[in-house]
Amino acid sequence: MTTSGEQATGESRPLGSYDVIVVGAGFAGATVARELAERGGKSVIVLEQRHHIGGNAYDRLDDAGVLIHQYGPHIFHTVDQRVFDYVSRFTTWNGYSHEVLADVYGTYLPVPFNKQSLRLAFGHERGAYLIAKLIERFGDEKKVPISELRKEADPDLVEIADYVWENVFLHYTTKQWGKSADEIDVSVTARVPVFVSEDCRYFTDPHQGLPTEGYTKIFERMLDHPLITVRTNVDARPLLDLSEPGVVRVDGKPYAGTVIYTGPLDELFGCRHGRLPYRSLDFVFETHDVDQFQPRGTINYTVSEDYTRITEFKHLTRQELPGKTTIVREYSRDYDPESGMDPYYPEVNAEVQAMHAAYVALTEQLPSFYPLGRLAEYRYYNMDATVAKALDLADALLEENK
Ligand code: FAD
Ligand code: UDP
Numbered sequence: 001m002t003t004s005g006e007q008a009t010g011e012s013r014p015l016g017s018y019d020v021i022v023v024g025a026g027f028a029g030a031t032v033a034r035e036l037a038e039r040g041g042k043s044v045i046v047l048e049q050r051h052h053i054g055g056n057a058y059d060r061l062d063d064a065g066v067l068i069h070q071y072g073p074h075i076f077h078t079v080d081q082r083v084f085d086y087v088s089r090f091t092t093w094n095g096y097s098h099e100v101l102a103d104v105y106g107t108y109l110p111v112p113f114n115k116q117s118l119r120l121a122f123g124h125e126r127g128a129y130l131i132a133k134l135i136e137r138f139g140d141e142k143k144v145p146i147s148e149l150r151k152e153a154d155p156d157l158v159e160i161a162d163y164v165w166e167n168v169f170l171h172y173t174t175k176q177w178g179k180s181a182d183e184i185d186v187s188v189t190a191r192v193p194v195f196v197s198e199d200c201r202y203f204t205d206p207h208q209g210l211p212t213e214g215y216t217k218i219f220e221r222m223l224d225h226p227l228i229t230v231r232t233n234v235d236a237r238p239l240l241d242l243s244e245p246g247v248v249r250v251d252g253k254p255y256a257g258t259v260i261y262t263g264p265l266d267e268l269f270g271c272r273h274g275r276l277p278y279r280s281l282d283f284v285f286e287t288h289d290v291d292q293f294q295p296r297g298t299i300n301y302t303v304s305e306d307y308t309r310i311t312e313f314k315h316l317t318r319q320e321l322p323g324k325t326t327i328v329r330e331y332s333r334d335y336d337p338e339s340g341m342d343p344y345y346p347e348v349n350a351e352v353q354a355m356h357a358a359y360v361a362l363t364e365q366l367p368s369f370y371p372l373g374r375l376a377e378y379r380y381y382n383m384d385a386t387v388a389k390a391l392d393l394a395d396a397l398l399e400e401n402k
Contacts, residue, residue: 015239016250016257018045018229023236024262026055027386028373030222031086032260035394037227040401042258045229047236053223055262056344057215057383064287066326067214067319071342072283073298073311073328074215077208078384084207087387090221093209094318098202100309101295102302104167111300112143112195112202113164121163130160134196141197145190164194172302176332177279177347185348188380202298210316236261237268246365258397259366262373264343265359273358276378278335278343287326294327307331346378353378370397 015021020036022029025048036042052058056071075098078084101108102117109117118134119127133156138144146169149161165181169189173181177188192202201208211218223230240259241249248255261268266276284307297315301307307329314325335343346352356378363369372393374381381389 014251018043020044020258022046022260025053028262028390031387031390032394034222037225040398043227047234048232049235053219054216059214064324067317068313077203077205079205083384083387090218091211094212096209099296100202100298102300110200112192114195143193145193147186168302175308258368260370264375277347279345280335280341282331284329293325
């Protein structure tokens with residue numbers, strides 16, 4: 001095992017001889033693998049197509065020695081004590097609280113849009129008046145999804161809603177999702193509600209921060225178990241023969257063990273019900289010879305630029321490295337598997353959910369085959385929700401096996 005997250009552990013033996021095959025070494029796969037090995041005594045093989053473990057949470061040192069997140073900025077945050085305790089078995093935390101500013105024509109406004117943003121956008125006096133109106137309508141310290149605020153009829157609330165929609169959500173959402181912001185499911189923008197508060201943190205969860213030694217170390221520790229074998233650089237699809245309905249063939253024989261799959265389901269079934277749409281991202285990294293590039297971890301470009309946001313990793317990781325810093329710009333685009341892109345965001349809507357359900361139905365015809373995680377379940381999960389789902393699945397499987 002190396003600190004770059006590359007792994008080839010365990011002995012070489014036929015795939016079909018393992019009790020459990022886990023596809024994908026992200027939070028979903030690593031959690032369920034660890035649980036089934038540790039609590040269930042199962043032999044588990046984890047197959048990962050990338051050259052490293054960690055899924056999209058993978059981090060590494062770049063050429064300048066800056067710890068970067070290869071697949072975009074990841075801030076761990078949760079209200080779920082069970083998940084926090086579980087992940088904390090494999091790491092300590094650096095105490096970072098994420099803060100984001102929106103660049104609105106050169107003025108930085110805190111996001112989620114809050115009392116400070118209102119004063120900056122509308123001036124102190126008018127801002128104070130509008131804050132009082134928000135408190136009167138929704139209560140102090142309340143979070144209000146922009147879709148709810150936009151339903152209000154009071155002219156002052158309409159003014160706030162229009163301002164926030166135009167300057168924070170409209171262009172950013174169009175860039176991020178490649179379609180009109182009004183077509184996006186309201187649950188997406190509800191992730192970043194207007195917050196009637198002075199609190200400038202992006203997340204208010206009681207547990208938040210970054211792993212002190214980085215995410216990749218968490219995965220190395222999770223997968224470091226005598227019953228777990230990890231193979232990187234292995235695409236599982238050609239190894240799982242699903243051509244006969246109701247049968248999983250491995251090594252040419254029907255497989256009697258459990259398969260847990262954390263990749264996109266459509267590709268597993270030859271896209272026979274259509275392609276599940278995902279958004280992908282281009283990450284453009286730059287290292288600068290300065291201590292600090294920008295005043296906060298992330299600046300969202302909500303009214304300008306082709307990219308959505310710039311993140312400077314040293315804020316997040318609290319790495320001490322004078323004279324060097326690395327940033328990443330994120331450019332969003334449709335996922336096209338033919339172009340070597342990665343799928344990052346499920347594009348949740350009713351029609352696509354139905355297509356996804358048709359793929360889940362195919363997996364249900366297979367003995368002991370479980371889709372798990374953000375890609376396979378086609379849900380906009382954060383890391384904590386992914387771990388929670390993996391712990392639930394492990395509990396259910398271990399209960400069944402009693
Ligand atoms: P993944 O991490 O995607 O892991 C799936 C793994 O399966 C991948 O490594 C993939 O290579 C592998 N795989 C797929 N198909 C195959 C195959 N056929 N054979 C072998 N291997 C395969 N969450 C937060 O909580 N906080 C954040 O700040 C945050 N920021 C994010 C920023 C970005 C840009 C993105 C894209 C996501 C962010 N997330 C964040 C969400 C977080 O990344 C996910 O919740 C988490 O990674 C989901 O874990 P997973 O194991 O389901 O999927
Ligand atoms: N969003 C926006 N402007 C912002 C921040 C968020 O329009 O400044 C919208 C956008 O549609 C985005 C969604 O809110 O996709 C969820 O934002 P979040 O920061 O949770 O996205 P992620 O970090 O998952 O990319």
